[in-house]
Amino acid sequence: MGRVQDKVAIITGAASGVGKEDAILLAKEGARVVLTDLNEDAGRAVAAAIGEQALFVRQDISSEDDWKAVIQATEDKFGGVDILVNNAGILQYGTIEDTTLEQWQKVQRVNSDGYFLGCKYGVLAMKKRKSGSIVNMSSIAAISGMSAFCAYSASKGAVAALTRNVAIHCRRFDLKIRCNSIHPDGIKTPMVANLHSTTKPGQMPEVKDLKQAMSRMADPKDIANLVLFLASEESRFINGAEMHIDNGWRIWAER
Numbered sequence: 001m002g003r004v005q006d007k008v009a010i011i012t013g014a015a016s017g018v019g020k021e022d023a024i025l026l027a028k029e030g031a032r033v034v035l036t037d038l039n040e041d042a043g044r045a046v047a048a049a050i051g052e053q054a055l056f057v058r059q060d061i062s063s064e065d066d067w068k069a070v071i072q073a074t075e076d077k078f079g080g081v082d083i084l085v086n087n088a089g090i091l092q093y094g095t096i097e098d099t100t101l102e103q104w105q106k107v108q109r110v111n112s113d114g115y116f117l118g119c120k121y122g123v124l125a126m127k128k129r130k131s132g133s134i135v136n137m138s139s140i141a142a143i144s145g146m147s148a149f150c151a152y153s154a155s156k157g158a159v160a161a162l163t164r165n166v167a168i169h170c171r172r173f174d175l176k177i178r179c180n181s182i183h184p185d186g187i188k189t190p191m192v193a194n195l196h197s198t199t200k201p202g203q204m205p206e207v208k209d210l211k212q213a214m215s216r217m218a219d220p221k222d223i224a225n226l227v228l229f230l231a232s233e234e235s236r237f238i239n240g241a242e243m244h245i246d247n248g249w250r251i252w253a254e255r
């Protein structure tokens with residue numbers, strides 16, 4: 001028996017980075033997995049590599065219609081939803097002084113609105129099963145400030161607050177659905193690598209020396225292990241928690 005044997009999991013942003021590792025690990029532990037992403041080619045390739053227990057659905061997480069379609073496709077194929085990993089996200093460089101309103105709104109649309117829609121339709125679907133687990137990808141940016149990423153930090157703060165709201169709502173109405181957020185420091189994924197390659201030298205004090213910074217970054221598999229634990233019944237008493245996965249970064253920064 002796998003640790004999430006026969007559960008049905010939706011993972012957003014599963015074409016790349018952390019979401020890809022989440023989908024592979026959950027499937028390895030017995031789940032049937034629905035991978036969603038804007039990137040169809042890469043998403044389909046990951047689903048094909050996993051095999052028959054995987055389905056890929058193209059989705060923009062900021063679209064309400066897309067969320068309805070993903071839930072419908074999941075129910076049609078696998079009969080319901082037990083696990084939702086809200087993982088897709090975008091990163092935007094910019095401080096409070098130079099972030100434009102357009103950039104701010106673009107990030108909130110995906111990272112905040114997209115997670116609201118995911119939690120809303122996830123809870124509605126899980127209510128039919130009378131149980132479930134939602135895992136929301138936040139960041140240490142929600143806690144530490146991170147001056148170089150104004151819009152992103154605020155969007156991840158919204159994810160943390162939404163997580164607590166969903167957890168307490170589900171407890172209040174005894175829905176038996178848990179909701180927790182994950183707060184990593186840097187992870188070796190295309191998100192960070194792409195940001196570096198599109199940024200002019202000197203713009204990013206936090207990751208100026210990418211090689212040095214990468215040496216202390218997490219592997220996506222480190223995050224997937226925590227996602228698996230929170231998705232599984234092993235974490236049945238953990239609800240509304242902010243899980244820091246940063247190799248002690250926070251206490252190190254405050255020492």
Ligand SMILES: NC(=O)c1ccc[n+]([C@@H]2O[C@H](COP(=O)([O-])OP(=O)(O)OC[C@H]3O[C@@H](n4cnc5c(N)ncnc54)[C@H](O)[C@@H]3O)[C@@H](O)[C@H]2O)c1
Nearest residue numbers: 013016017018038060061087088089137139186187189191
């Ligand atoms: N990489 C890090 O250092 C780091 C640190 C903390 C938190 N996170 C968070 O982890 C999550 C995964 O990030 P990653 O590092 O694997 O990034 P990634 O860029 O490798 O993967 C993100 C995926 O999300 C997809 N995506 C983007 N916008 C989408 C949308 N509107 N609808 C559907 N899919 C969309 C992309 O196509 C991509 O496949 C994100 O929420 C990110 O904010 C990352």
